[in-house]
Amino acid sequence: MNLYQSIKMALKSILGNKVRSFLTMLGIIIGVSSVITLVSVGQGTTSSITEQLEGLGTDLLTVNIMGRGATTSLTYAEVKSLSEIEGIRAVSPVINGSATVKKGTINDTYTIEGITPAYEEVKDFHVQAGRYILDIDNEYRMKVALIGTEVAGDFFGTDNPVGQTLQLNGSSFTVVGLLESIGTSATESNDDKILIPITTAERFMQTRGIRSITVQAESTDLVERTQTRLEAWLNEKFKSADNAYTIFNAQEMMDTLNSTTQMLSMALGGIAGISLLVGGIGIMNIMLVSVSERTREIGVRKAIGAKKRNILLQFMIESTALSSFGGLIGIGIGYGACALISTYSTLSADVSIAVVLIAFGFSLFIGVVFGMIPANKAAKLRPIYALRTD
8 A cells, every 4th residue: 555545544534533633633723823822922022122122222321320419410511521431422411300381371291301412313313393402502501492293282283383482380492493203112202302401401400410321332232341431430430429320231131131031932832832742642542542443444454465554654644634734723823813913902923934833843743753652553453353343
């Protein structure tokens, strides 16, 4: 009996017991679809978070000065001198606060940030109309402001806000630029803020010294080396104070996050893989039942010349076909589940061909391994005893 005949007989047996065959495949279907769905959701979530962190800039270091008083803060001149450190491309100090903004009868509270011209390059945050904050604005403590699109919509509607004025805590500021709309980042909303010169903010918000600085390295590869030099400078500056500052490195956070999410994806895949093993056991059980039911048939075939390898091949093909069909159906369900999750939830599912191939390959392996026992049992049956079976 050739391979074609073995395949034909195996398929005939499967189609002859459709319900039993489907129930046998069910464990494989659930296992494959679960592996694809869970791992894809894990990978999609990782990609989404990574994109948000990359939006913060992987070549950036954020320095936060802790504590109170002038001894644990930096002056504007000291911050500007940081640009002389080797490996630093730009330095953008920020003073944060809030103010009541009013125009006519409309008033609300908004985030205020005091900035320098370097903010535009470091944060990659530009204007769509008007101009940016200039060095001369900081030099003369000008009362000028850049406003986000939400602020512009709240106070000016569809009118051009450039050249108009807003009252910030009672002080009149001229709007010199309208910021582009970039939505919400991983840490904050960008469209509802107002930017003013940092020297103006220092006096306006009665803040002593600068406590938040974003440093841009010359390249991503130089971030760690630049951080080391920056830490040495800060240690010298705050040598009399403990825990005077913290430095946030987005690249380190991304590396840690990727490592954690990869482990999580593997764990989810492993949990889903257990159902594949259960499905394999189900295939083995049904195939053992099939051997028992077809003992007389096996005896007849062996009596008329079928060899051990022919019987073994037929049952191996049958178990492999069951796991293959189950795997293909599971792949289809997995793709469908990922599409539904991406469409109707906040999660994203990134289906990888590698994951699909691994899940399907494992289902085939399960079919072969767990089909071996009943196939071997059928092949070893002695014709004389098999023919006696009713």
